[in-house]
Amino acid sequence: MTTQEELQNTINDMVDNTRGILAADESNPTIAKRFDSIGVESTENNRRDYREILLTTEGLGDYISGIILFEETLAQKDDQGTLLPELAVQQRIVPGIKVDKGTGALPGAPGDKITYGLDGLADRLSGYKSQGARFAKWREVYPISHHNPSVLGLSANAEMLARYAAVCQEVGVVPIVEPEVLMDGEHDINRCAQVTEQVLHAVFEALVRHGVALELMLLKPNMVLPGKACLTQASSKEVATKTLRVLRRCVPAAVPSINFLSGGMSPEQATENLNALNQLATSPPWQLSISYGRALQQPALQAWQGDNRNRAATQAALLKRARLNSLAHQGQYRTDME
Numbered sequence: 001m002t003t004q005e006e007l008q009n010t011i012n013d014m015v016d017n018t019r020g021i022l023a024a025d026e027s028n029p030t031i032a033k034r035f036d037s038i039g040v041e042s043t044e045n046n047r048r049d050y051r052e053i054l055l056t057t058e059g060l061g062d063y064i065s066g067i068i069l070f071e072e073t074l075a076q077k078d079d080q081g082t083l084l085p086e087l088a089v090q091q092r093i094v095p096g097i098k099v100d101k102g103t104g105a106l107p108g109a110p111g112d113k114i115t116y117g118l119d120g121l122a123d124r125l126s127g128y129k130s131q132g133a134r135f136a137k138w139r140e141v142y143p144i145s146h147h148n149p150s151v152l153g154l155s156a157n158a159e160m161l162a163r164y165a166a167v168c169q170e171v172g173v174v175p176i177v178e179p180e181v182l183m184d185g186e187h188d189i190n191r192c193a194q195v196t197e198q199v200l201h202a203v204f205e206a207l208v209r210h211g212v213a214l215e216l217m218l219l220k221p222n223m224v225l226p227g228k229a230c231l232t233q234a235s236s237k238e239v240a241t242k243t244l245r246v247l248r249r250c251v252p253a254a255v256p257s258i259n260f261l262s263g264g265m266s267p268e269q270a271t272e273n274l275n276a277l278n279q280l281a282t283s284p285p286w287q288l289s290i291s292y293g294r295a296l297q298q299p300a301l302q303a304w305q306g307d308n309r310n311r312a313a314t315q316a317a318l319l320k321r322a323r324l325n326s327l328a329h330q331g332q333y334r335t336d337m338e
Helices: 003-014 028-036 044-055 084-089 121-130 151-170 189-209 236-250 267-280 294-304 308-329
Strands: 020-024 064-069 094-098 103-105 113-115 135-142 174-181 257-260 287-292
Touching: 003 064, 003 094, 003 151, 003 174, 020 044, 020 294, 020 308, 028 044, 028 294, 044 084, 044 294, 044 308, 064 084, 064 135, 084 094, 113 135, 113 151, 121 151, 135 151, 151 174, 151 189, 174 189, 189 236, 236 267, 267 287, 267 294, 267 308, 287 294, 287 308, 294 308
Parallel strands: 020 064, 020 287, 064 094, 094 135, 135 174, 257 287
Antiparallel strands: 103 113
């Protein structure tokens, strides 16, 4: 099988008109914060137990086509000795891997960030692939202020995403390209739309420059939303209208699927906004789906409470949110389904 055939098979297994991606790739510091919220210590065993519960949710593969994992999870096993990624495969869920190494300040661009992790990426990807990962994810973040993102911030972050994506495709791993315009701040929805458009233009220019095959990648962007501290929040219809306008201006039709991140949205808000997008879009060239982390996991985490006796309730909470987002992907969600 050629590398291109490998990539195409992964796209075929991950992209359809009902399913989305579950992001369960929290780094150890991030999942520690999640566990702190329910008073649970972030030990290796607790992380394994929680993620094993998610992966063994019966029927999850009806609504989820891919799962992004953290490096630690690739090598963990359940009590029967089955590798956790294999549990995903048993449900027709493609395992993937977060490969970036976190963010830091971008020199020469005060307020902007840059993501680390390109050094040795090809070797790491080959190792992850041997452990069952068929796709990868890399995130660049864009804070909004009066002067951010800067021209340097836009170009440097786009360059990192494009270099990462090119390396992925070279070794037969589908890249998820994640440029996240952050919700933090007082900016209104129009400012978010302006920045998101600038970001996506820069990203796709860089992807084309680096020879990335757009048909063999996935895009994981933010929705166009006002900042969390903005006094005027937006309806789901307004979010959908402004998001679609930006996507139509910036995202080539060759991209097979746009899988939105949930950012700081509540589980209900994230589902309602996705539904509005799919109701408003008229025969879009891409699937409009999810790659949600907190918006899928938060109810499950609250149900779990670090007690494996709550397994059934945890899985029911996850399955409900996955099912509702599948309906939203089809534009068939209603708030009374909550």
